[in-house]
Amino acid sequence: MNIKALNGFKDILPGEVELWQRLEAVARDIFARFNFFEIRLPILEKTDLFARAIGEATDIVEKEMYTFVDKQVTMRPEATASLLRAYIEHGLHVQKPVQRLFTIGPMFRHERPQKGRLRQFHQMDVEVLGSVSPRVDAEMMAMGAMLLGELGLFVSLELNSLGCPVCRPGFRTSLLAFLDDRHRALCDDCKRRSATNPLRVLDCKNPKCREQVLEAPSLQDHLCADCADHFRGVQEGLGQLGVQYSLNKFMVRGLDYYTRTTFEFITSDLGAQAAVGAGGRYDGLVEQLGGPSVPGIGFALGMERLVLLLQQKEDKIAVSGIDLFVAAIGEQSSRHAFGLAHALRTSGMRVAMDLEGRSLKSQMKQAGKLGAAHVLILGEDELAAGKAVLRNMATKQQQEIVLQEEGKMVQTLILQLKSL
RNA sequence: GUGAAUGUAGCUCAGCUGGUGGUAGCACUUGGUUGUGGUCCAAGAAGUCGUGGGUUCGAGUCCCAUCAUUCACCCCA
Known part of the structure; x- marks a missing residue:
């Protein structure tokens, strides 16, 4: 079914x-x-x-x-x-x-x-x-x-x-008289319409009717x-x-x-x-x-x-992109990113992340398709060193960011997104 | 309600006079780059060829029916 x-x-x-x-x-x-x-x-x-x-x-x-x-x-x-x-x-x-x-x-x-x-x-x-x-x-x-x-x-x-x-009644009468004279020349629909709703004959698309109706009395004159x-x-x-x-x-x-x-x-x-x-x-x-x-x-x-x-x-409508894609590598990073993304969204940002455990390359591709302005890369190495990498997708510039407690991290990122 | 055309992968479509379903494009997944996107290259996944009958050794291809879609009539925004 x-x-x-x-x-x-x-x-x-x-x-x-x-x-x-x-x-x-x-x-x-x-x-x-x-x-x-x-x-x-x-x-x-x-x-x-x-x-x-x-x-x-x-x-x-x-x-x-x-x-x-x-x-x-x-x-x-x-x-x-x-x-x-x-x-x-x-x-x-x-x-x-x-x-x-x-x-x-x-x-x-x-x-x-x-x-x-x-x-x-x-x-x-x-x-x-x-x-x-x-x-x-x-x-x-x-x-x-x-x-x-x-x-x-x-x-x-x-x-x-x-x-x-x-x-309108006066016009109707003179229109009816006009149509009566030409009844034979009208299409079948218009023959019917003459009786039910004569005004409609005026906008019949049949070429024969159009020709007949050219000389019809005009509403505007009545x-x-x-x-x-x-x-x-x-x-x-x-x-x-x-x-x-x-x-x-x-x-x-x-x-x-x-x-x-x-x-x-x-x-x-x-x-x-x-x-x-x-x-x-x-x-x-x-x-x-x-x-x-x-x-x-x-x-x-x-x-x-x-x-x-x-x-x-065919005007292309620019799909409004997202502010940030959080790319995480490994379970630990992913767990960290999961919470951070939520905190960023709470503060009003458009944030996406991959929850399927895909490769970094794949996550970068997703970020590109989503029109992300920036990507925050959270790898295992970075996590161990207490850092993350912020990348501007347009300029390809990257900079390291020191990981902080979530609330402060959100503040820092909002500032960094403007400057990088 | 009437007429015509068209139904092949998620989408757009090839498939000649019947002989094993496509190196097709877009999209998707993976890889080329042991951790860096848009381009490029490679591989992969994806189909009861609308459905049901019939003709035939054999049907996506021919015939019939049916369903759906589209365009037009009608009507209307």
Whole structure:
């Protein structure tokens, strides 16, 4: 019986995990600069939460959720629903009129895995609740762009406005009329979509549909006065902050809750999984979930996809080395070194030693691989003479050190490591 | 859920029209240096050739099934 990880579930091993740590460190730094606070959320929620937030008719809810049917609970397929549930449950709108929150963690969707798409994947999710200001929208995108920029990634930003419950029905009607005229020319999926979710036809990848849809009415032309004002404000803000973007009238969202601003960070380097980050405004959602009437906007970054891009850059991540390797020869020395290494670690140093009784040569090799700055060699001869040899691995300089009682020895070594 | 490709050492891969599993690279262990790393050299260890059937004197190689992986569709971050 050979047990392997589940299809679509991955181990992140040493060597790759450093990239994840760097990604998270950069992200946390930038989120802090923009005054966002972390919130940690459970992975399991009532199934109903996702059905109501994401939309009963979406693919995610219809066929991709990991649900314990008997318990009516589901492993979260995205973060926004859980975050809003917590926001409402704890009355966060009362504590602050505008809440800026982020969360980082695994999400679960039962899809067929492929490049940049796993069944357990990780997102960094950022949300602002309580503001309708178009500057917030612009700021969110600027923050995303800054994050990607500081990671050294070149990703483009696409922007659209989906309108609101006031203007979208009108657009829908004219879109439906347009699609009806060309029903025959559409692919089978789009024939179905015309009935269920006509907006989706706009971003069908089938070339035939794309051609048909080129002349389709544009959402941007059907916005009501308020939405048009808002959309103008967003673009003005982006311009002021120097964020590069392009308008894409065909971009719609797969989740039902989006209104007005939607955007995607897109790369051409990941095959079919072009979106490394996406989000938008969801002004009615909090209320729809039983909370106060509070507007919101958020976006999520796909961490696997960002890590793939970082790997493609092939920047070598310097593995942070250790301070000291204690090399001992013989049982007596090894016993002495065992205690000394522990004392050094207690005082805050990164220390390694070999516990397998290997040759000095082998121990030196290990020290080299671990990136040890120094090696303390404790041989039988040295021990007998009450001494040890300290070697600087970079300069190859060595110097003798008189062995002392452990506490003093630690002090001496800390000083010597700086000077040698 | 649909389609295609691929499964040989821990990893990356050779292995032609069936004839004893590789002086292959990386990684690992040991040695060259009786006690000194990164380079170099040598040796060593490591495999039910995904699994199960079939064809054949003989299958890693051909056929069937099955499982897994990958890419794409779909969907999405």
